[in-house]
Amino acid sequence: xxxxxxxxxxxxxxxxxxxxxxxxxxxxxxxxxxxxxxxxxxxxxxxxxxxxxxxxxxxxxxxxxxxxxxxxxxxxxxxxxxxxxxxxxxxxxxxxxxxxxxxxxxxxxxxxxxxxxxxxxxxxxxxxxxxxxxxxxxxxxxxxxxxxxxxxxxxxxxxxxxxxxxxxxxxxxxxxxxxxxxxxxxxxxx
Amino acid sequence: xxxxxxxxxxxxxxxxxxxxxxxxxxxxxxxxxxxxxxxxxxxxxxxxxxxxxxxxxxxxxxxxxxxxxxxxxxxxxxxxxxxxxxxxxxxxxxxxxxxxxxxxxxxxxxxxxxxxxxxxxxxxxxxxxxxxxxxxxxxxxxxxxxxxxxxxxxxxxxxxxxxxxxxxxxxxxxxxxxxxxxxxxxxxxx
Numbered sequence: 001x002x003x004x005x006x007x008x009x010x011x012x013x014x015x016x017x018x019x020x021x022x023x024x025x026x027x028x029x030x031x032x033x034x035x036x037x038x039x040x041x042x043x044x045x046x047x048x049x050x051x052x053x054x055x056x057x058x059x060x061x062x063x064x065x066x067x068x069x070x071x072x073x074x075x076x077x078x079x080x081x082x083x084x085x086x087x088x089x090x091x092x093x094x095x096x097x098x099x100x101x102x103x104x105x106x107x108x109x110x111x112x113x114x115x116x117x118x119x120x121x122x123x124x125x126x127x128x129x130x131x132x133x134x135x136x137x138x139x140x141x142x143x144x145x146x147x148x149x150x151x152x153x154x155x156x157x158x159x160x161x162x163x164x165x166x167x168x169x170x171x172x173x174x175x176x177x178x179x180x181x182x183x184x185x186x187x188x189x190x
Numbered sequence: 191x192x193x194x195x196x197x198x199x200x201x202x203x204x205x206x207x208x209x210x211x212x213x214x215x216x217x218x219x220x221x222x223x224x225x226x227x228x229x230x231x232x233x234x235x236x237x238x239x240x241x242x243x244x245x246x247x248x249x250x251x252x253x254x255x256x257x258x259x260x261x262x263x264x265x266x267x268x269x270x271x272x273x274x275x276x277x278x279x280x281x282x283x284x285x286x287x288x289x290x291x292x293x294x295x296x297x298x299x300x301x302x303x304x305x306x307x308x309x310x311x312x313x314x315x316x317x318x319x320x321x322x323x324x325x326x327x328x329x330x331x332x333x334x335x336x337x338x339x340x341x342x343x344x345x346x347x348x349x350x351x352x353x354x355x356x357x358x359x360x361x362x363x364x365x366x367x368x369x370x371x372x373x374x375x376x377x378x379x380x
Contacts, residue, residue: 021276028277029267029303032260059248059268066253070222077219078249085292086211087218102275113219 039067116144229257306334320351
């Protein structure tokens with residue numbers, strides 16, 4: 001997606017160790033107009049997968065997942081990292097390593113909002129190692145739901161996430177695909 | 191706002207101790223169509239305050255802040271609870287008690303995205319004791335920014351937040367104002 005790639009080239013910063021800083025429009029400050037355009041594009045690409053719910057992980061997945069869900073007119077559920085007191089005692093929980101926090105984080109979803117029979121579209125900000133998204137896949141499968149698609153704003157192919165997710169046999173769509181980052185140079189797949 | 195109040199009456203649950211559970215459409219599962227309508231309403235109410243940025247706190251403030259920012263065509267910044275490795279060493283940080291986590295949480299904003307001279311509109315999910323919003327006010331003031339308005343989806347008047355915020359002298363807008371919760375009965379101000 002042209003607008004997203006141009007923005008990454010203009011404002012993205014390669015911090016080394018595979019970390020791409022996009023805090024000025026995705027991860028800390030968010031450009032809602034760009035996120036809305038990304039959501040519209042995801043909705044177009046996943047228009048025919050029959051999703052009944054969008055699933056993401058707090059925190060950075062919320063913006064693109066919300067705008068995607070808006071354009072698909074579907075509810076969106078975000079997995080929490082801590083269990084708030086409003087959540088029932090029995091929950092779906094899994095662990096995934098956090099890229100930017102450097103620790104294992106919990107992904108928690110209440111059974112109230114993820115049920116058997118749901119057709120789940122997973123949307124997140126990054127597809128890197130695929131660990132967070134695989135965590136969301138495990139949660140959905142534990143709930144008896146079916147994964148029907150996976151979307152990420154930004155994919156870093158050199159971290160191998162797509163290979164890990166491929167066996168799921170669902171469409172995987174990334175709006176900006178980065179094949180290499182060296183110093184100030186960010187290389188896209190096309 | 192009629193749609194929001196009707197939804198609270200239909201799906202909100204009084205968990206006691208002043209906790210209103212709205213996890214099915216605001217806090218864990220989000221209804222993006224309702225959030226978009228709320229964002230449009232905030233944008234209408236704050237159309238003339240001259241805001242240059244929307245500020246909120248992760249996690250539950252993100253959805254209403256994002257849709258408000260979308261309708262105002264402004265960037266939105268969400269204060270983080272933990273400092274990710276993409277953030278510089280020197281940050282704006284304050285502490286606020288979390289209602290639903292029962293602990294003090296950090297609110298952290300990078301100086302990169304909150305500068306002197308900004309005119310900040312604060313949007314959050316709840317206005318209860320006002321502690322989180324006052325934390326955001328302190329962050330913005332530390333940055334040299336000016337607060338120009340405060341909006342919350344749901345206000346609980348019996349927790350006194352509005353009194354705490356009133357001395358700021360800025361418009362405070364809530365889309366659903368709850369004056370009492372007793373058992374299954376939720377009473378709105380009008």
